Amino acid sequence: MNVLVKSATIVDPKSDFHNQTVDILIEKGVITQISKRIQNPKNYKEIQLNNLHVSQGWFDSSVSFGEPGFEERETIDNGLKTAAFSGFTAVAVNANTNPVIDSYADISFLKSKAIGHAVSLYPFGAVTTKSDGEDLAELFDMKTAGAVAFYDYQKPISNPNLMKLALQYASNFNGLVCSFPQESRISGLGVMNEHITSTSLGLKGNPALAEELQIARDLFILEYTEGKLHIPTISTSKSVELIRAAKKKKLDVTCSVAIHNLILNDKELSTFDTNYKVLPPLRTQADIDGLINGLKDGTIDMVTSDHNPIDIEYKNIEFDHAKNGTIGLESAFGALNSIFTIKKTIEFLTKGKTRFGVNTHPIAIGSQADLSLFNPDGIYTFSKKHMHSTSKNSSFDGKKLKGTVYGIISNNHLIIK
Incomplete structure (x- = not known):
């Protein structure tokens, strides 16, 4: 060319x-x-x-496509075209598929589907087999095949010993383990942030405590194992404080925040629009302020669109039963650029590459x-x-x-x- x-x-x-x-x-x-x-x-x-x-190519550390298994939501081909039209030259793709990406062959499949595309695809493998939280998946084999990290997408690892084993085992080959920050026994059946708005709307709440407990637990385990941890999509100001303290202790931890959690708060749900039903849920303005401060001081390492296409029949239903998720690639730049300077916007869109082994190319x-x-x-x-x-479930519509x-x-x- x-x-x-x-x-x-x-x-x-x-x-x-x-x-x-x-x-x-x-x-x-x-x-x-x-x-x-x-x-x-x-x-x-x-x-x-x-x-x-022009800037260096942008990178998104948490993108879900549907293929294999949920092609009606998004194929890899259309997903990579969407990323290109949205300004991204590299995306890390979650194991949010059916079957779950949890083997050497699965990683090889994802990489082969991206051959010939302008956008580079960096696959995640699941931490546990089928992302069911029971047994470790074939981490080393997936790493050999090209997996850049291991993540049971939006599924917390509830067993602390399994989390310990994952960090210890992955450290043998410099593997990066991701842990979704939610204690499910605290979040329960919550569908939005537990606060004044959830009470006024009569919706079950998912408290900030659920996120913060899980992060505190994982940081203790990380300190014990001396492993390598990434905490995706944090959403509370207290989470920022916990990770800030861990970094001061020189723990090998990074984290990200979803762009919609930086801009939209839980009051958006007053219309019961299921496009605002995301995980982690939209929090309060005080949390947003804490997240923005965490980005500015470097505690939060990167932003992500957390692009998650959901087909319309799972969004156009009663709020309690709708699936979590919003698409975000197309709105990522415009949303960030509406609250930050262009210099900061580009900085946030290009950070995170090193953590996931993505090459950087200065101009x-x-x-x-x-x-x-x-x-x-x-x-x-x-x-x-x-x-x-293919899916149109955008919280920025x-x-x-x-x-x-x-x-x-x-x-x-x-x-x-």
Whole structure:
């Protein structure tokens, strides 16, 4: 692929061209020239877009597609196209499938389905067989096949000894174990945050305590095992405090926060709209403030869309019986950009790569072209016409977002909407 990108403002603090508006020449997928003005004698395809900005390719550490087993929600092919249209050049894909991804063959299947795509797919394997929380899955075999971490998606490991064994075993090959932060015996049948709003709506509550107890337990086990832990999608201010203290003790722990938990609070559920039914649930504004502070001081290592397509028959039903989940790839940039500066937005969208073994490519001559293309300006109302996912269950439907994603240049492909 040969392409000349014209008049692009670079947002990359690791680049010598940070904050400069330049032309970028890409030949056979490699950046060969960066300059104020580049001629085009070979008549390469030119990219000229309004207020064009480029950054290092964005990474999402928690994405669910449906395949295998739930193709009606999202196929891998359409999911990777959705990621590309949303500005992501790499995604970590959960074992949220049927059958669950828990073997060497399963990991190989996911990787093979991503061959030839612009977006790189980094597969997660389940921690336990079938994600049932009973027995450890084939962690080493999956690591050998290319699994970058192990995670029973949104299913807590209730047995503390099993958690201990997972951390100890994975440490033999530098494996990363993820633990969903919820003590199910406390959360019970809760469908939203336990607080004033849940009481006024008459809905069963899932208290912040359920998350914080599980995190405290896992951090104690981590300290004992000296393993390597990632806590996905935390949602309370107390969780931030617990992880901040653990990092001060030099424990090998990272965490993420879902973008919808950074912006939407539990009052959104007053309409009983099931698109706001997510796990962990939307919390209070005080929790949001604590999460934002945790991002700013580095306690929270990365953001994620926690993209989870759900087919309409499991959303268009009574709130108590609806499935948890929201799509999030398409709204990720616009949502973050509406509350943070463009510099911070790009920082959050590119962090986390190292933790999951994703290569980074600074915008420099001789570097592989791994770029996200976007316009940081302009307010619009997000709606179904902006959704590329097969499923349309977005918690940002009808919300005001800021900025437009144009596409990506990655893996020697150009994808423009």
